[in-house]
Amino acid sequence: MPRDRPEPPPFEPEWLERSLNRYLAWGLVFMVLLLVGFVAYRVREPGLRRSATRAQTTSYTDIGHQTFSASCSQCHGKDASGGGSAPTLNSSQFLKSTTDAQIFSLVAGGVSGTEMPAWSLDYGGTFTDEQVRQVVTYLRSLEPRAPSVPGWRQSDKAK
């Protein structure tokens, strides 16, 4: 490329440039480390989440069971096995046909036209969302061993 005049001499000492380059190299190293850190976490995340979810399910099941015994079993029977005025929740028919979100809204919002009140604090009840979630987790934990109760809706009257 043609030039009018020669390249001006470097206006900064060489050691300064060298030290700058050293820092730039460190910058690259740190960037790689940051990337590696995020990737390392991302790789481990599913496992961490699974074990956290397992631990949470165990504790929620226990707490949910206590809450259920204190507040729900009068109508739904001990361990949700029916016998009261309300449906038998420990039944494969009920648990298989209902999602967690549905159980959550049934407990939180109640069922109009029945004795089932709204339990959530949001609707005048006494449960926090966390407590509702714990009850849901407890009921869900019954599913693997739930007996078949075709007339679960009528509870003991159907038996």
Place this chain on the structure above:
Amino acid sequence: MTDVDVDRDGLEPGRTSVDHGITARIKRSDAFRSIFRHAQLDTPRGRALQSFSNFFLHLYPVKIPKRVLRNRYSYRLGFIAAVLFGILLVTGIYLMFVYTPSVGSAYGDMQRLKTGVGFGQLIRNIHRWAAHLMVLVVFLHLVRVFYAGAYKAPREFNWVIGVMLLLLTLAFSFTGYLLPWDQLSYWAVTVGTGLVHYIPLLGGKTQDLLIGGPQVGQNTLLRFYALHVAVLPMFLVLMLAVHIWRVRKDGFAVQRTSVGAFAEEATERPAAAAAAAPMAQAAPDLYGGRVRLLGVVDRESITEAARPVDDTVFTWPHLLVRHVVVALGTSAIVLGLAVAFSAPLRGLANPNVTPEPAKAPWYFAGLQELLSRFDPLVAGILIPTGAVLVFLLLPYIDRNPDTRASHRKVAILLFSVLLAIAVGLTIIGVFFRGPGWKFIAPWTHSYIEL
């Protein structure tokens, strides 16, 4: 050739032909030149223009003395603290998206970070580690500034701002401590706010104001949350702005090299000192008797003739690159800690079950240790308040203008003794105290929770 001409033809000096390469085309485009207003010229003028034409670079002087480039100069602690604050802001906003300050859901939200939110636990870990490190780094920054004597004129007021920033940092950390609403946070805050009770006359009222009820509960959580995400950030950002602005105003890297004169070390020369002497005599009452050469007369007018060495380097790129690299390094360390060590989450807060031992956060462990030895009024109120007051007013108490260590032995000795006591008490409180605040050997069982 004016500044504009250099840009308009898109040519670097010395080049006559037009480059048709894609980068050159982009650089010639109106859009590019409306943002980057000057070509990147490897000339003194070009580099100075980089600073002048950039809003953010106005935080820095255009040129700085070489010694500022050395890590030993300040250990970059203030800058690292600012970087940590940046990390805390970003991760804090992420956490705000998934957190509700209610006793019914706060703990569940913490668990959800573990079980359901992408990168949730990692972000929480980063936030926690950055917070711990910020307390530590801000404190080390204070220690460094003390030993350097950098709180002396003209930086007295910036030291005061700095101490306030330390207090704000502690308040930040303490209010954030409660938010997970687990046993650890609940009892740390119960112990911490319990101290307020010992303030004479106002203790009860102040405690009510702080925790909003007879014990730590929903009101406390909401108050601490509001302080943590709104009030404290507002004050900290404001004070930090003043702090950095004053660093710049007080001459960035200018330091008093000798008593009575105020000169840039890099350009210090006998001629300047000689020229300053008559000025000092002529105006002895200026600035309360402290004559500042820079304030009295334009430095250039005296020193233009005698400028034998230029010991300065350009901020852009030298200091700026170092700062970016330090920021990256800080982030990498925080991330490493966050990946390796998870933030603790104990059981749901329970006012009826006191964990053993119930410890305050580590930076208050020294205070807790002190409390176990003295009357609460003395250890919980008088000593901390006195210490804060002495630190706030330090530049006005220590009137010795000399920054050389050999000329301020008493100040250094006193400070070192206090520092050793504070660090010692903290170490005992953190490592050597077990259930019932009984003395334990840390190698038998550790009760440290970060």
